[in-house]
Amino acid sequence: MTVLVSQLFTGVSIGAVLLLIALGLSLTFGQMGVINMAHGEFIMAGAYTVYVLQGAISGAGISLLVALPVAFLVAGALGAALEYLLIRRLYARPLDTLLVTWGVSLILQQLARDIFGAPNVQTRAPDWLTGNVPVFGDLTLSTNRLFILALAALAVVGLTLVLRLTPLGRRIRAVVQNRDLAAVSGIPTGRVDRLTFFVGSGLAGVAGVALTLLGPIGPTMGTNLIIDAFLVVVVGGIGTLKGGVIVAFVLGTLQALVEYTTTLSVAKVVVFVAIVGFLQWRPQGLFTLRTRSLA
Amino acid sequence: MLAGHGRRRTAFALLLTATLVLAGCGSKTGQNTSAAGASVDTSGDTVKVGLLNSLSGTMAISEVTVRDAILLAVEEINAAGGVLGKKIEPISEDGASDWPTFAEKAEKLIKENGVAAVFGCWTSASRKAVKPVFEENKSLLFYPVQYEGLEQSPYIFYTGATTNQQIVPGLDYLKSQGKTTVYLVGSDYVFPRTANKIIKAYAEANGMTVLGEDYAPLGSTEFGTIVNKVKAAKAAAVFNTLNGDSNVAFFKEYKSAGLTAASTPVVSVSIAEEEVKSIGTQYLADQLTAWNYYQTTPGAANEKFVAAYKTKFGADKPTSDPMEAAYVSVHLWKAMVEKAGSFEVEKVKAAADGVTYDAPEGLVTVDGATQHIHKTARIGKVGADGLITEVWNSGAPLKPDPYLKGYPWAMGLS
Numbered sequence: 001m002t003v004l005v006s007q008l009f010t011g012v013s014i015g016a017v018l019l020l021i022a023l024g025l026s027l028t029f030g031q032m033g034v035i036n037m038a039h040g041e042f043i044m045a046g047a048y049t050v051y052v053l054q055g056a057i058s059g060a061g062i063s064l065l066v067a068l069p070v071a072f073l074v075a076g077a078l079g080a081a082l083e084y085l086l087i088r089r090l091y092a093r094p095l096d097t098l099l100v101t102w103g104v105s106l107i108l109q110q111l112a113r114d115i116f117g118a119p120n121v122q123t124r125a126p127d128w129l130t131g132n133v134p135v136f137g138d139l140t141l142s143t144n145r146l147f148i149l150a151l152a153a154l155a156v157v158g159l160t161l162v163l164r165l166t167p168l169g170r171r172i173r174a175v176v177q178n179r180d181l182a183a184v185s186g187i188p189t190g191r192v193d194r195l196t197f198f199v200g201s202g203l204a205g206v207a208g209v210a211l212t213l214l215g216p217i218g219p220t221m222g223t224n225l226i227i228d229a230f231l232v233v234v235v236g237g238i239g240t241l242k243g244g245v246i247v248a249f250v251l252g253t254l255q256a257l258v259e260y261t262t263t264l265s266v267a268k269v270v271v272f273v274a275i276v277g278f279l280q281w282r283p284q285g286l287f288t289l290r291t292r293s294l295a
Numbered sequence: 296m297l298a299g300h301g302r303r304r305t306a307f308a309l310l311l312t313a314t315l316v317l318a319g320c321g322s323k324t325g326q327n328t329s330a331a332g333a334s335v336d337t338s339g340d341t342v343k344v345g346l347l348n349s350l351s352g353t354m355a356i357s358e359v360t361v362r363d364a365i366l367l368a369v370e371e372i373n374a375a376g377g378v379l380g381k382k383i384e385p386i387s388e389d390g391a392s393d394w395p396t397f398a399e400k401a402e403k404l405i406k407e408n409g410v411a412a413v414f415g416c417w418t419s420a421s422r423k424a425v426k427p428v429f430e431e432n433k434s435l436l437f438y439p440v441q442y443e444g445l446e447q448s449p450y451i452f453y454t455g456a457t458t459n460q461q462i463v464p465g466l467d468y469l470k471s472q473g474k475t476t477v478y479l480v481g482s483d484y485v486f487p488r489t490a491n492k493i494i495k496a497y498a499e500a501n502g503m504t505v506l507g508e509d510y511a512p513l514g515s516t517e518f519g520t521i522v523n524k525v526k527a528a529k530a531a532a533v534f535n536t537l538n539g540d541s542n543v544a545f546f547k548e549y550k551s552a553g554l555t556a557a558s559t560p561v562v563s564v565s566i567a568e569e570e571v572k573s574i575g576t577q578y579l580a581d582q583l584t585a586w587n588y589y590q591t592t593p594g595a596a597n598e599k600f601v602a603a604y605k606t607k608f609g610a611d612k613p614t615s616d617p618m619e620a621a622y623v624s625v626h627l628w629k630a631m632v633e634k635a636g637s638f639e640v641e642k643v644k645a646a647a648d649g650v651t652y653d654a655p656e657g658l659v660t661v662d663g664a665t666q667h668i669h670k671t672a673r674i675g676k677v678g679a680d681g682l683i684t685e686v687w688n689s690g691a692p693l694k695p696d697p698y699l700k701g702y703p704w705a706m707g708l709s
Contacts, residue, residue, distance in 0.1 A: 003527045010519035118351035119359055120540050122573050125547070130577065132553050138526070142551030145519070215516030215544035220352070224514070259520040264511050265483065267520075 002139045007260050008253060013145035015252025016152035017214070019245060020207035021225050022232035023155055026244045027200030028079070030233050031176045032193060034087055035094060036079075037101040039229065040222025041108035042201045045078055046071035046208025047217040048116060050123050061126030064209070068151075071205035078108075079201020083194050105222070112219040120218030129213060144213040151210055155203060156245055162199070163241070172196050176239060235275055237285030247286060251275075335638045336409025341384040342377075342638055344369070344625075345404035347415035347425070352392025353514040353539040357617065358417045360569045361439060362387060363608050364618035365414045368625035371603070378629045379638070386410065392513075392539075394424035401425040405434045411638045412437060412628050414621060418513075418538060419443060419486040426451065435640050437628060439621035441564060441586070443489035444697040445708065450640070452647070453667045454624040454659075455617060456587050458493055459696040464672035465534070465562050465585035466497050468687055474531040474560070476504045480521060480545065481536035483510035490536050490564070493699070493708060500704030506530045511537070516544035522552045525559070535563040542566055546578040556581035562674075567615030571681050579677045586616040587670040588656035589683045597655035613682065614655075623654040627661060627668070657692065667695030 021043060028036050049071040050064060057063040082104060090097045129147055132140035163169035171192045174182040183189050211221070232251065236243030251271055259267035279285075336343060346365050348358040369383045377383060386408050388400040397416065404410045405428070412435040416422045419442050429436045429450040436451045444458035469477065479494060481487025491508055498505050506528040509521045522545070525533060537545055542565070549561070562583045568590050571579050590601055590613050600622065604614050627650060632638055635646035648663020660669045669692035675683035699705035 003523065006523050006526075007520065010523055013519060014517065113351065119355035119573075120353065120543075122540075122543055122575060124575060124577065130547070130550050132551055134553075140553050142548070144547070144551055211516075214547065216356075216540040218353070218540075256520050260524065263509060264515065264517075264520070 002137055003260075005135075006139055006141075007256050009141055009145070011253030011256030012249060013149055013252070014256055015249035016145075016149045017207075017210065018228055018232050018252055019152045019248035020148070020155060020210055021204065022229040022236075022244050022248060023152075023159060023241075024200040024203030024207070025229045026233050026236070026241060027159075027172075027196055027203070029230070030236075030238045030240070030244070031172060032196055032200075033094070033238075034091075034197075035098045035101070036082075036087070037098060037226065038082060038105040038108060039201070039204055040224075040226035041105045041112075042075040042078055042204035042222070043208040043211065043225055044108070044112060044217070044219065044222040045075045046205030047212050047221060048112060048208075049074050049205065050209050050212045051116070051121055051217055054123050059126070060124045061128065064123075064126060064129075064212075067209050068206060071209045072202040073205075075205025075208065076198040076202030079204070080194050080198040082201075083197035087197070088190065088193060109219045109222075116219075118219070120216040120221075122216050123212045125213055148210045148213065151206065155206060156241070159199075159203070160241060168192070168195060231275060235278060235285055237287035240285075240287040243285055243287035334409060335411045335640065337381065337411070337638050340381060342379075342381040343384045343386055343408050343410045344628075345401075345408065345410040345413035345415070346385050346387040347390055347397060347400055347404065347413050348387070349392040349417065349421075350387075350389040353541075354390075354392040354417055356540050356573055357538075357565075357567075357570060358390075358415075360612075360615065360618050361415065361417065361621045363612075364604065364614070364622040365625055367604055367607055368622045370607070372625065372629055378632050379636070390416070390421055394418075394420045397421040398424045398428050401428045401436075402432075405429075405432045410434070411632075411640075412643075414439065414624055414628075416440070417617065418484065419489075420484045420513075422451070423485060433640055435628075435643065437621075437624035439624050440617045443486045443493070444699065445489060447665055447667075447697055449644070449666070451666065452624065452627070452661070453665075453695075453697070454620045454627065456670055456672070457667055457695050457697040458490070459699060459702070460587060460670045460672050460693045461564060461585050462490055462493060463497065463699075463702070464689055464693075465564065465583075465674060466494060466501070466503070468583075468585070468674045469532050469534075469562060470501055470503060475502060476506050476529075476531045478506050478525045478528055478530035478533045479508040479536070480525065480533055481508075481510050482513045482515075482538045482541060484513060484538075486538070487536035491534075493705065494534060496704050496708055497702075511541055511545075513539060513541065515541050518545045518548040521545070522548040522554070525549075526552055526554060530559060533559060533561040535561045536565065537563075538565045540573070542570060543574050546574055546582075550578050556583075567617060568613035568681065568683060569615050569618070571677055571683065572613060576677065576679055576681050580679050582677050583686075584675045584677065584683055586673055586675065586683075588616045588619040588654075589673065589675050589685060590614045591682055591684050592656060592673070594655065594657065596653050596657075600655040616656075619655050623652060623656075623659060623668075626652050626654075627659070631661070659692065662695050665695050665697055667697055669694055 050067040053063040053067045129144045132142045175192050236247040255267045258270045348362040373382045390397040414437045441456040441461045479491045630650045631643045635642040647661050650661045671692050672689040673685050674687040
């Protein structure tokens with residue numbers, strides 16, 4: 001029983017990590033349709049932000065909390081710059097976007113290698129994030145995973161509120177549903193694109209901060225995550241947020257439960273097979289965005 | 296323009312991810328060229344040696360320090376006049392934590408540079424990848440890291456521990472501490488899998504129980520489930536054969552789960568001083584390691600080695616077992632070459648038996664038959680200062696026994 005609960009918790013926390021890395025992508029890929037291969041490198045940028053701040057600010061806890069907004073800004077600025085300099089010129093050519101952003105991702109990786117060195121680096125976690133909370137009996141929940149869970153929840157709620165309630169959110173939704181109509185209604189679609197990219201990339205930076213609590217930071221950490229992130233968005237249904245949320249937690253839990261009874265490699269295979277099967281049945285993903293657009 | 300195309304976009308994204316996955320799995324294979332046996336280039340007034348280490352990727356955390364230790368030995372030898380009157384010219388290549396790359400670079404060092412010997416490799420996967428290259432070209436590799444045994448290539452000298460000099464003593468130590476149930480955690484490649492096969496055979500013969508066995512891909516950082524399994528199994532100890540910085544994620548998770556060195560000690564065979572420093576003593580304090588050398592090992596040779604290393608690479612840089620074994624391998628090669636009076640590979644091999652060197656870990660002797668060296672086993676405990684102090688040693692250097700022929704329980708393993 002204890003084992004099952006703690007394993008479910010592990011699954012949920014894997015889901016939270018998946019969700020954090022996919023959330024930004026659900027904006028840039030899901031809403032805007034841009035395949036940004038450099039998304040993983042924005043995660044890396046967020047993670048290195050923690051590393052740099054930890055060198056500047058001695059307290060591990062304070063530097064981590066400061067890193068959250070800073071990483072959002074750093075990764076967001078990188079994303080906005082990428083959109084402004086390259087992607088906006090290629091909106092009509094998705095294949096070129098793919099190749100160009102892949103090139104950018106390689107450049108960013110090499111840049112990280114030149115600045116921080118090729119070996120991976122680690123950060124110190126504050127003491128309150130290395131312990132655990134006893135629940136009952138043998139069952140304990142580790143504080144770093146609770147923190148990541150809370151962060152993921154906060155990000156989802158925040159993003160939902162922005163999309164639902166703010167003028168920016170309204171504009172983003174308008175542009176997604178019908179770009180031409182939005183443009184003739186006076187919405188500056190170019191600026192909306194840039195802001196969407198800023199927020200989506202910024203969320204990748206926040207995911208990077210969370211990941212420093214679990215493992216090492218390295219130039220290639222982003223590439224390992226980008227596939228999972230794309231999977232979550234595609235299976236969840238392009239253009240919807242709730243699909244991604246559900247899928248992240250389902251995949252995380254599935255992986256944790258299968259891994260418990262088998263091995264990590266088998267669990268990965270099972271998750272992949274499940275995804276392929278699901279997409280055979282529902283190629284459009286879990287939820288679809290209904291629009292009146294004829295395109 | 297952008298809205299719509301939903302289906303096509305989905306299909307495209309799927310294709311994209313599939314391509315990515317395939318690209319990740321793909322491997323380059325080195326082309327086989329004629330097996331002529333490369334010649335050592337001794338035409339100039341220098342002799343070239345190759346350094347083959349991962350300077351990037353998941354293994355760089357460990358392998359960069361090995362490269363540094365080799366360079367230190369080369370510098371010392373050159374300062375003392377070189378080998379047979381020739382200065383050593385080191386040529387460094389990056390294996391990039393990728394096994395086919397190791398094979399490619401080994402081929403390059405042998406054929407293009409005409410090196411007299413190559414020093415390097417860390418993971419057994421990289422060693423297995425370059426082994427055919429060295430055998431085909433009849434060129435020498437000095438391999439400085441503890442490994443899983445059950446191997447004896449005529450063109451490799453193994454200066455790290457084989458199983459009877461590290462893993463078996465580690466198990467003996469656990470048994471002597473009354474820890475009779477163990478859980479095995481390792482990276483998913485040849486060393487951990489073979490090591491665990493040996494551990495299971497040992498356990499069966501020695502009244503120990505292996506409660507579980509789990510592997511994570513090299514570079515994996517998701518250890519929630521594995522740590523949950525360890526915790527649920529209530530093992531008395533964990534035998535850890537994880538490599539590279541997966542250890543960082545594992546020990547973070549281990550501590551978060553409330554497991555400690557006092558309740559469930561972890562014996563690690565791939566964590567030395569350098570890794571302790573980067574993983575952080577907050578996660579590793581009081582955990583156990585099995586090696587043949589620590590920075591704290593007493594003796595004049597070690598004091599000189601530690602001082603020289605710190606002078607060259609920085610006072611905050613620790614020395615570790617694989618670094619020491621790599622440093623020793625260069626000095627042993629020099630001694631063999633001088634005994635042979637030649638850089639020729641076959642003559643060096645013939646001269647190897649009985650060559651000794653007063654190493655930082657104590658006197659080491661080359662065993663010509665197995666091309667391994669006699670080493671003292673040492674169990675250590677990680678201190679709060681990041682250094683490892685010895686809690687037990689085997690008393691005398693142990694004769695290398697890569698196929699464990701001296702252990703009845705190991706019958707049928709090879």
